[in-house]
Amino acid sequence: MKFTRRTFLAGATVTAFLPSLKAAQAQGKGLIAIITPSHDNPFFKAEAVGAESRAKDLGYETIVLVHDDDPNKQSEMFDTAIARGASAIICDNAGADATVAPVQRALDAGIPTFLIDREIKESGIAISQIVSNNYQGAQLGAEEFVRQMSEAGPYVELLGREADTNAGIRSAGYHDVIDQYPDLEMVAQQSANWSQTEAYEKMETILQAQPDIKGVICGNDTMAMGAWAALEAAGRTDVIVVGFDGSNDVRDSILKGGIKATVLQPAYRQAQLAVEQADAYIKNGETGEQEKQLMDCVLITKENAGNLETFALAEA
Structure with a gap:
């Protein structure tokens, strides 16, 4: 997919972010905040594990937070990420409407957000929205x-x-x-x-x-x-x-x-992909992809269930 910067930010705004991103890069890879619903649901736990593992592989520190599908808790967690000077936020959000304001707040603070699993009802404020089809x-x-x-x-x-x-x-x-x-x-x-x-x-x-x-x-x-x-x-x-x-x-x-x-729906890979795009954005100011990205799903029956492990399908 071809990335178009104006899909989510005016060029001047992106340029304004680059000094802070370059500064963070100069001081080390920085912090990635990972915000998901409750890990009681193994799907969301797999997202958090996948994102955290990939972020650490790429040299980032991580903070993993759980909003329990509570928009107020999610808002507080965005504030925590902003206060800690996170380089990026990976989020499976707590509501399509309620998440717009925190993502905008992070954007205004120079922190890009990469959404997974659930979309929000506005384009142009998250850098990526990577969701299952x-x-x-x-x-x-x-x-x-x-x-x-x-x-x-x-x-x-x-x-x-x-x-x-x-x-x-x-x-x-x-x-x-x-x-x-x-x-x-x-x-x-x-x-x-x-x-x-x-x-x-x-x-x-x-x-x-x-x-x-x-x-x-x-x-x-x-x-x-x-x-x-x-x-x-x-x-x-x-x-x-x-x-x-x-x-x-x-x-x-x-x-x-x-x-x-x-x-x-490939939760683990989806979360890893969000981290990889965050890393690309921190380094280059762009991901090379469109904001909204769909990942196809796969039917699981008795024939292929044995190849399924932690929301990923191994080769037969």
């Missing part, structure tokens, strides 16, 4: 779900956090496929906020109201694990469950014949 991935998952469901039957959808752009994109991708099959009937659609515990509780309640469901399609693997646990507890291991993320937990469930499929 959630729509493409959701279509892959939906196609497998339809196949597993034999194109018919009542099903449930568990949605992610409403404030998260990815939740809506994945749901749209699912429905653009599933809704083409008139014999597939969605009998419940609820948000479980990306949470395993909440998904378990929602699934218990839905089962009471809809005991004949045949399938559950989930916005992420954490919710898929919660739904599957509730289904197992109810003796309903016949229900088709499909997730999204590519976690080791879901991989293990697939290999045991539990959850049927997931969609891998």
Whole structure:
């Protein structure tokens, strides 16, 4: 992808940053701040581990912070990174709207931000927004779900956090496929906020109201694990469950014949790529890439699950 500087900054502003970046470089590689949601979700932990590992490989110090999807905590963490004179910020953000102001604040302080996994609702203030192609991935998952469901039957959808752009994109991708099959009937659609515990509780309640469901399609693997646990507890291991993320937990469930499929988004590599682009920007004032970058997802089933490890797919 060709990088266009004016996509996110006027040339004069970039030039204004270069002295501070060059000064940081002269004093050593500097500090990279890594800000993600809770590491209770292995996806976000993989992001943090991947970013931290690559940053250290490239000679940077790191600080790893967790915002727990709380915009106020995230704002404080940006202030911490600014106060510590970070050379760059890598962030999986706490809200498409709420993150705009902290990213702008960092930019005004001469600190570039590189976003991963989740986009924000403004262009031109983050240097990179590297996200999985959630729509493409959701279509892959939906196609497998339809196949597993034999194109018919009542099903449930568990949605992610409403404030998260990815939740809506994945749901749209699912429905653009599933809704083409008139014999597939969605009998419940609820948000479980990306949470395993909440998904378990929602699934218990839905089962009471809809005991004949045949399938559950989930916005992420954490919710898929919660739904599957509730289904197992109810003796309903016949229900088709499909997730999204590519976690080791879901991989293990697939290999045991539990959850049927997931969609891998390369969290570890995505985080490493953000650090590499931060390093390029610190050195040269540009990344060589466009601001918004999509990484394709991969369908994971029993056939290739054995090659999956920590949100990365090894060569067969």
